[in-house]
Amino acid sequence: MTKTALVYSHDFSACSYGDYHPFKVQRYRLAFDLMEEYGLTRLSNGHIRECGTVSDLELLTFHSPDYLRRLEEFNCSTESRADFRYGLGDLENPVFPGFYDWARLCTAGTVEAARLVTQEGYDIAFNLAGGLHHAHRARASGFSYLNDAVVAINGLVAQGLRVVYLDLDAHHGDGVQEAYYDSDRVLTISLHETGRHFFPGTGFETETGVGAGEGYSVNVPLIEHTDDALFMKAFDEVAYPLIAAYDPDVLVTQLGADTFRTDPLTRLEITTHSYSYIIKKLKALRIPWVALGGGGYDLVNVARAWTIAWGIMNGVELNPRLPPQFVRTVSAMGLTNTMLLDAMYWAEARDRNLALDEVEKSISAIRKRIFPFIIGSHAATSGK
Numbered sequence: 001m002t003k004t005a006l007v008y009s010h011d012f013s014a015c016s017y018g019d020y021h022p023f024k025v026q027r028y029r030l031a032f033d034l035m036e037e038y039g040l041t042r043l044s045n046g047h048i049r050e051c052g053t054v055s056d057l058e059l060l061t062f063h064s065p066d067y068l069r070r071l072e073e074f075n076c077s078t079e080s081r082a083d084f085r086y087g088l089g090d091l092e093n094p095v096f097p098g099f100y101d102w103a104r105l106c107t108a109g110t111v112e113a114a115r116l117v118t119q120e121g122y123d124i125a126f127n128l129a130g131g132l133h134h135a136h137r138a139r140a141s142g143f144s145y146l147n148d149a150v151v152a153i154n155g156l157v158a159q160g161l162r163v164v165y166l167d168l169d170a171h172h173g174d175g176v177q178e179a180y181y182d183s184d185r186v187l188t189i190s191l192h193e194t195g196r197h198f199f200p201g202t203g204f205e206t207e208t209g210v211g212a213g214e215g216y217s218v219n220v221p222l223i224e225h226t227d228d229a230l231f232m233k234a235f236d237e238v239a240y241p242l243i244a245a246y247d248p249d250v251l252v253t254q255l256g257a258d259t260f261r262t263d264p265l266t267r268l269e270i271t272t273h274s275y276s277y278i279i280k281k282l283k284a285l286r287i288p289w290v291a292l293g294g295g296g297y298d299l300v301n302v303a304r305a306w307t308i309a310w311g312i313m314n315g316v317e318l319n320p321r322l323p324p325q326f327v328r329t330v331s332a333m334g335l336t337n338t339m340l341l342d343a344m345y346w347a348e349a350r351d352r353n354l355a356l357d358e359v360e361k362s363i364s365a366i367r368k369r370i371f372p373f374i375i376g377s378h379a380a381t382s383g384k
């Protein structure tokens, strides 16, 4: 039986980016509440675990000392502070009391999830508050102050482990790609809405890595209206064979829910259908798995997505109708969802054809540029 851990703290929701900021930390509490309603917080093999702490030394494996000092200094400030050299204090990455404590807590959760799968015999550990994938070495970006995935993966690599980082968020996983751009110890794969006119403006097929990392950065940019079938196609024809061929010691995934068609910030059109499909296929790989949350700006989508993921990780079938108590909670927030699972969505024919052309173009470029590096070399030697 699969042994799983949900790394969680009510403190994930104990701060605020501001009333008008799209990133709402209530998302974590709402997701946990929905899991609780479904009985998913009282499983015999699925344990709820604390975050622990992360040391400065661990943070310094990626972040610069001057940036961390600035975060520390602003953390306790009662006046409004900004330092645009570090991306701090603008509308996107506000400075609020305790913001650095909060970012450290989220990062500690991811480090703990990695520890659970490598040292405590857990098959899967899921940190809802991880996946803040835009943080750079010395700059906050895209609501992310610390790059929890990079800090945790650095710890895995230091133990001699090989890692696949798969990013399913609607935005390119730029901070993580940047950290491993010249390394073949971490294969990064990101499926996302194209950066042509969209944050963070990177993640094109041509970004394939440099030096020893050539062929170990994989990007599948998708255009607006990419729907369930096309998202599954991109996963099946690019991500899945690459993960299987690279055969990592640990799989780290960012499971952002902003790909959903009702997300207010993005234009992809996927639903719980392809999201569930992909989570099931990842579980079937049986690779020690560190799962992280990520983006998602419709609170109910976030709660639904991560509840579905946690259900699949634990092999629990969930009632497709949301529990009545949860429906009452979200309707008090002005939201109208009643279903956990969506029907598969097909985009309009014209939009879909354009999106199909684009995904086929990406797949063929990746087959040409990436597959020889990964499938060629790792299939023969199993890469270890």
Ligand SMILES: [Zn+2]
Pocket: 169, 170, 171, 256, 258, 294, 295, 296
């Ligand atoms: Zn995102």
